[in-house]
Amino acid sequence: MSTERRRTAAATAALIVMVGLAISGCTSGPDPVPPTAFVTPSAPPGAESARGPASAGADSEEATAADLAFVEAMIVHHEQAVELAELAVDRAADPEIVSLAERMSLTQAAEADAMRSWLERHRASGRAPGEAHEHDAAMDGEISRSTLDRAAEVRGAAFDRLFVAAMVPHHLAAVRMAEDRLAVPGDPAVSRWARAIANAQSLEVDRLQEVEARLPDA
């Protein structure tokens, strides 16, 4: 390599470094947080925290097999509720059932979408442990195919009774599924999701039981 070319190469390298510095200077965004800003206060005197290090049951940073099983099962569970609720719009007689069913189908379809997207992201990033679980066994509170078929054929008060009779145990099962998940370690964010589902569905059970109490007898 000639001296001339070596000099050119050196100049080019310097230029690249300078441009690189300039670019990084322009795009570094907001100042990084100075590490001194972080503080961890010690517990107050007389606190309950003399229990030593966290128990072996501490929640994990990553999704666990229990998280995956819960989300997978809840997607299927939601899909059943949506299928039954969508029938209510044309078939139910009680206006509160119509309104509840509309909201259930919208909300649970959107939640199922969010859970599917969660599953895909966790699978794609390799964060989802294990393989998909088998769902051969009957699901807790499952709305059977025959119930759905019957619901598609009845109207009015008969539909209302069938709707409440199927949806209440179905929702209670969702609450149990959430509570089973909450009883074991897992990703805390999935715990929050499970709590939200249990809360929302138990509230709807209240409403369905109130409607049931005033439905005309068969």
Place this chain on the structure above:
Amino acid sequence: MHAGRVAAWARPVATAAVLTALVTSLAAGAPAPADAGASAREPSIGPGLEWVAHRDNPFRQGDDADFINSDLAFTGDHLIQGNFAGFSVWDIADPSAPTLVSAVSCPGGQGDVSAVGNLVFVSVDETMSDDSCQAARVPETDENWEGVRIFDVSDPASPQYVAAVRTRCGSHTHTVVPDPASADRVFVYVSAYSRGASRNCTGRNPLQIIEVPLAAPEAASVVGELDLFDDESAFGPEDRVAGGAETRSTTGCHDITAYPARALAVAACRGDGLLLSIADPLAPVVLQRVRDPAVAFWHSGIFDHAASTVVFQDELGDGFINTCSPAFGTDRGADAAWRIQPDGLVKAGTFKLPRAQSDLEKCVAHSGGLVPVPDRFVIAQAWLEGGVSVIDFTDPAAPVELTWFDRPDYGYSMDYTAGIWSVYPYRGHLYASDMYEGLEVLRLTDPAFAAANRYDDTGLNPQTQPEYAWVWRDAPVVPSSAAERASMETLSVQPATLEPAASAEITVSLPAGSLAAGETADVWWMPTQSVLATVTAAPDGSMAATTATLPGPLGPGSYDVVVRGDTSAPRLAIATLVVATPAPNAAPDAAPERSGGAWWLLVLLPFGAALAYHAALARRRRRRSRS
């Protein structure tokens, strides 16, 4: 009848249109602040809204939901921003340049925060291995701690953890309620709504009340417990299902907003909305209770100034989905305005974010606060990834969005929840807490918000609504009694005596300690009841020499100049300006002399009285200091 209805409909629309037109006429390009973060997701910003500053969430770890921001509280120049991993203390003395003073690492969601003086309260509603800041999250069926943590932020760079108060079902949110009988303590209403499968929580979620002695916060403890649902809707044995869960699910509240000046609170309790009397803060009474088939999840509430209307937010889907789409319609996951009538809460109207959001976003009505615009009911409210919306509920039947701040989606659906948790007005700016992105500072630039922006709500806890008094809008009333005046005559005016003139310039100033630090104050010219100048008090409470032009013509007489601060009101600082009579040789006439003679007597008498009073005071002080 028909015409009447049209007129009733037309008026609010017209006023709303005026306000909207005002806002629109002032719409300027709203450039991003220089330090607007690395995010390429440029927000859409509505008219009359300026994006003043952005600061990244210091806790953020990618898309990990255990490091998201939650609610906000304010104390003096500091903003406390809750986080599922602790809380941040920001110095907001300059709202355009918030500075992170400390990031307190102390995990436990959801980190709902309040601040009283140097104390910060933090709600923990996740079952933790213990009450320390090293605690790990554990299943709710394990031995665990949840409740309220209390920190002392006297040194905001190094907050001290002073007390941990365990509550039965954790603390999803909490609300500071002052003790009307004592400034030495506050009460904290703890809201929780667990279902009952956890180890410590039976499924009943009583309203637990913590007493915090402000001088001894380490002695904070639960002093009261009250079941707001102790009636026909309460649990029966038949409501228990296998596994321990209770199905009667409204047993506790999600959030409470207190309005202590009106002795009222609204409680948003999942399936029910309650109006409470808090006249005795240790024994709240349910005044009214409402349920609405259209409302899925009563999340929070905001009073108007007169406490005649309340807006409730419905957090349908708990923030995990997008309800701001045509499919969900205009009344699901929305705001609902209710009129407070003697015989019940009467639904008056609903508001839903008018801008449809992508299904990759999470959007539902969330937390917000009253924007103190006199004679109107304007709120700023968060809608998660739907951003911030400023809404005029003055006519609750026809609410109108005035402006907004709304980022686009992330390009994918965030796990769980995301977006802006809450937004509140404080000292003329809007502070918005974005779960992942951080802190946004906004400002309403329309003159319609001048009075709201001027309001100094130092130490605001948004869930404890202050009674706003826009004191600067009315001229001060100067006491006529000399004794009363004497103590107020602290204002220095130069020159103190003037010759009659068409107009004149004076310079006024106040010594340290006269005003509240940093407050806004007006210099009033009492003869015309007009404001000569508006100033900002120095940190030591003094007012620097301020020059003002007096409106003329100035005839002989003695006139009051008054300085009144917005927060130190009704305290006044008074000076008497004397316009001397023309020289005697210029006024030989007897008649005007008689009438002119009266005025200086009127000046001298109070002056004499004041002098005598001061002399007496000084004498007494001397005597006391000697003894």
